[in-house]
Amino acid sequence: MSERQTTALVTGASAGLGVEFCRQLAPLCDRIIAVARRADRLETLARDLEQQAEVVPLVADLSGVEGVARCMEAIRQRGPVDYLVNNAGFSTFGHFIEQPIDSQRDMVSLHVDAAITLCRAAIPFMRERGGGHIINVSSLGALLPGSGLAVYGATKSFLNYFSLALQQELAATGIEVQALCPGYIRTEFHEEMSAAGFDRGRIPDEMWMEASEVVSASLAALGSGRVLVVPGAHNLELARQGLVDQLAALE
Numbered sequence: 556m557s558e559r560q561t562t563a564l565v566t567g568a569s570a571g572l573g574v575e576f577c578r579q580l581a582p583l584c585d586r587i588i589a590v591a592r593r594a595d596r597l598e599t600l601a602r603d604l605e606q607q608a609e610v611v612p613l614v615a616d617l618s619g620v621e622g623v624a625r626c627m628e629a630i631r632q633r634g635p636v637d638y639l640v641n642n643a644g645f646s647t648f649g650h651f652i653e654q655p656i657d658s659q660r661d662m663v664s665l666h667v668d669a670a671i672t673l674c675r676a677a678i679p680f681m682r683e684r685g686g687g688h689i690i691n692v693s694s695l696g697a698l699l700p701g702s703g704l705a706v707y708g709a710t711k712s713f714l715n716y717f718s719l720a721l722q723q724e725l726a727a728t729g730i731e732v733q734a735l736c737p738g739y740i741r742t743e744f745h746e747e748m749s750a751a752g753f754d755r756g757r758i759p760d761e762m763w764m765e766a767s768e769v770v771s772a773s774l775a776a777l778g779s780g781r782v783l784v785v786p787g788a789h790n791l792e793l794a795r796q797g798l799v800d801q802l803a804a805l806e
């Protein structure tokens with residue numbers, strides 16, 4: 556019988572949080588399927604991590620069905636996956652009514668359709684193995700509805716509710732589900748938003764976290780039974796206040 560291999564699939568592995576997930580998962584895995592659109596970046600990552608794990612670059616646009624289908628095929632062929640990290644994401648900035656609808660629909664496809672489809676593809680194999688880890692990268696924005704980010708926040712809110720309910724459904728399987736809700740992280744994420752008027756300079760220094768800290772907090776929370784994970788004490792306080800405000804609005 557062949558030795559049991561540990562495999563991760565990380566989407567959005569060409570930058571930011573995705574690269575960091577690959578780096579921190581590499582010592583725990585034999586193989587990482589690294590998904591994104593920029594092939595050159597995935598090749599560099601594969602070379603950087605080759606001493607620790609085999610990185611299989613998978614070039615795919617996950618806002619379309621074809622790209623998602625290629626990932627599903629990889630889960631069948633190169634998996635089963637023990638870690639599924641649905642991390643690929645982007646945001647626009649500005650009022651919903653001023654945004655081209657295509658960009659908003661792409662965001663829903665990427666954050667929602669791709670994430671649930673990859674969960675649906677990975678879970679039967681995880682169940683067969685008696686366990687696995689699913690990390691859906693959400694956002695603090697899911698808990699704090701805000702102007703300029705209507706569809707972004709709504710897709711991340713979807714991931715929170717989906718993850719909470721999915722964890723209940725999978726309670727007896729050994730599979731754990733996490734919705735990671737970070738605040739501001741220093742990555743390339745805000746570059747396009749800045750071009751649309753988002754002013755990074757207005758965010759105080761102490762509000763920003765490094766990708767490495769966020770990923771450490773996510774992996775450290777595995778096994779804790781917590782589904783919603785908000786890294787950073789300042790972000791946890793904002794999340795609490797956001798929920799209090801939502802409750803107050805009901806009265």
Ligand SMILES: NC(=O)c1ccc[n+]([C@@H]2O[C@H](COP(=O)([O-])OP(=O)(O)OC[C@H]3O[C@@H](n4cnc5c(N)ncnc54)[C@H](OP(=O)(O)O)[C@@H]3O)[C@@H](O)[C@H]2O)c1
Nearest residue numbers: 567569570571572591592593617643644739740742743744
């Ligand atoms: N940075 C923050 O402040 C922050 C805060 C809260 C939550 N988040 C969440 O964290 C996650 C990672 O963001 P990040 O900060 O690491 O941003 P980033 O540095 O901009 O990286 C985004 C990643 O997503 C990939 N991606 C984007 N569109 C894609 C598509 N259509 N198909 C496949 N891959 C795609 C990009 O790869 P390619 O361009 O090569 O395809 C890249 O690897 C996102 O889900 C984001 O919503 C970020």
